[in-house]
Amino acid sequence: MxxxxxxxxxxxxxxxxxxxxxxxxxxxxxxxxxxxxxxxxxxxxxxxxxxxxxxxxxxxxxxxxxxxxxxxxxxxxxxxxxxxxxxxxxxxxxxxxxxxxxxxxxxxxxxxxxxxxxxxxxxxxxxxxxxxxxxxxxxxxxxxxxxxxxxxxxxxxxxxxxxxxxxxxxxxxxxxxxxxxxxxxxxTVRSTLKNLTKLKAGEQDSKDNLHKACRLSEVNLERIQNSIPGGTWRDWPEHLRAKCHQKSSGATYPSVYGRMRWDSPSPTITTQCFGYGNGRFGHPDEDRAITLREAAMLQGFPKTYSFIPQEESVCFSKIGRLIGNAxxxxxxxxxxxxxxxxxxxxxx
CATH class of the missing domain: 3.40.50.150 (Vaccinia Virus protein VP39)
Incomplete structure (x- = not known):
């Protein structure tokens, strides 16, 4: 045809x-x-x-x-x-x-x-x-x-x-x-994200308003520094573990505060994927959660896909909802x- x-x-x-x-x-x-x-x-x-x-x-x-x-x-x-x-x-x-x-x-x-x-x-x-x-x-x-x-x-x-x-x-x-x-x-995560600009927590790519990483508290920065790709919060020193994880009920949530693996697929991208504590959304080797742009690319969107006008301020919850629900x-x-x-x- x-x-x-x-x-x-x-x-x-x-x-x-x-x-x-x-x-x-x-x-x-x-x-x-x-x-x-x-x-x-x-x-x-x-x-x-x-x-x-x-x-x-x-x-x-x-x-x-x-x-x-x-x-x-x-x-x-x-x-x-x-x-x-x-x-x-x-x-x-x-x-x-x-x-x-x-x-x-x-x-x-x-x-x-x-x-x-x-x-x-x-x-x-x-x-x-x-x-x-x-x-x-x-x-x-x-x-x-x-x-x-x-x-x-x-x-x-x-x-x-x-x-x-x-x-x-x-x-x-x-x-x-x-x-x-x-x-x-x-x-894999590597084949999808390997060419993006490196960032620290709280930083934004000057050429892409969606390639922006959430800030991390001091304790969460220390936690991700002690996290390994594919690991869990059980890898941390005892003093970094959250109180809820120290209870028996916390043992059922091993995938929160995790890093992705470079040579594996990402976990399911959700509306809260920009938050380090919301799942295995830590970057494989940078000390931060994935950015909105990285989440969108893991959903199959091209790097150039625009979710808001360039001049509009980035709202993580709004754009995270659009990406995670897509x-x-x-x-x-x-x-x-x-x-x-x-x-x-x-x-x-």
Whole structure:
């Protein structure tokens, strides 16, 4: 299929900072619209992609806005990652108990939009625990007339330098669609971050406002100086150990205050990844936590991806949220390539 023979248009619901949108575009799919309730998502979407952005609640959006974006296309795609933050293993609220389907209602709203708009292809990305919830079974069952396949993808297998597992679902009205086994070249922290400017805690690269490291207290600076890549707080001298770690309950949290390994993938990047004490987010050999830029690159974003205007002050919590909640760009590109191959096979 020639590049311009068949136009594939997509709408990205719950688009966030644009990881999925950017990845789909890199695969050759034209993303016409990104929708998110967070106004902070407007700048990264409009600055880095060709997509328009509207700040709307997906739960109440007028679907005519979506249908309008598919006018003139050969094939239509609705993509999305319904927020599930309270139930992530890495969330601060991970201990909350699930109550029926109410906590997953945005997945239901995604399904309602799909059934109203009836796109040719659907893709949904989410956390693996969703597969055990009744709402997921209801969502799959509601896709009448679609060939459906889903798989929990270990993101290392698609070339993301990160240990991140994600549920990926694809569905097509055009014919059978399958998610293959992936075996891309494995990438590491070193291969991703090796050329960035060296920094100390609290410093910022003069040429990149996102390559900025959080300050460290004196005790945390001493702690990271006594940390080894892949090690834990158990490697520290006794006087550096936090009181909570000295209790029996603290033994269950060995991965906080850890350093990454150069020649391994990073741990799962979270919204709090810029903080040394929030996980194994210490730089492999510099005495600091990873920067926002490093976190974004470990999520597959290019070094040039802009999350805020250059003149805007960097807010770690705001940008950390955008990066940690993003669909990895690498995963978006793989999903887009799968959809394009599917369409190509049908039109060959």
């Amino acid at each position: 020639k590049e311009n023979d068949k136009e594939i248009y997509a709408v990205d619901l719950f688009c966030g900072a644009g990881g999925l949108t950017y990845g789909l575009e890199k695969s050759g799919i034209s993303v016409k619209l990104g929708v998110d309730i967070d106004p902070a998502c407007r700048y990264p979407i409009e600055a880095n992609t060709k997509s328009k952005f509207i700040c709307e609640d997906v739960a109440s959006i007028d679907t005519s806005l979506i249908k309008r974006e598919f006018e003139g296309c050969s094939y239509s795609v609705i993509a999305g990652c319904a927020p599930c933050q309270p139930f992530s293993t890495y969330s601060r609220s991970a201990k909350k108990k699930l109550k029926g389907n109410e906590d997953w209602r945005l997945v239901g709203h995604f399904g309602e939009i799909v059934n109203d708009v009836q796109p040719d292809v659907i893709t949904m990305e989410n956390v693996p625990p969703l597969t055990s919830k009744p709402i997921f079974k209801q969502f799959v069952k509601s896709l009448k007339g679609y060939s459906v396949d889903w798989k929990v993808v270990e993101c290392q297998s698609i070339g993301l330098p990160q240990t991140r597992k994600r549920l990926v679902l694809v569905a097509s009205k055009l014919g059978e669609i399958k998610i293959p086994e992936f075996n891309y070249r494995r990438k 669909v990895p760009v690498t995963l978006g590109k793989v999903i887009g390539s799968l959809i394009r191959s599917h369409v190509s096979e049908l039109t060959a």
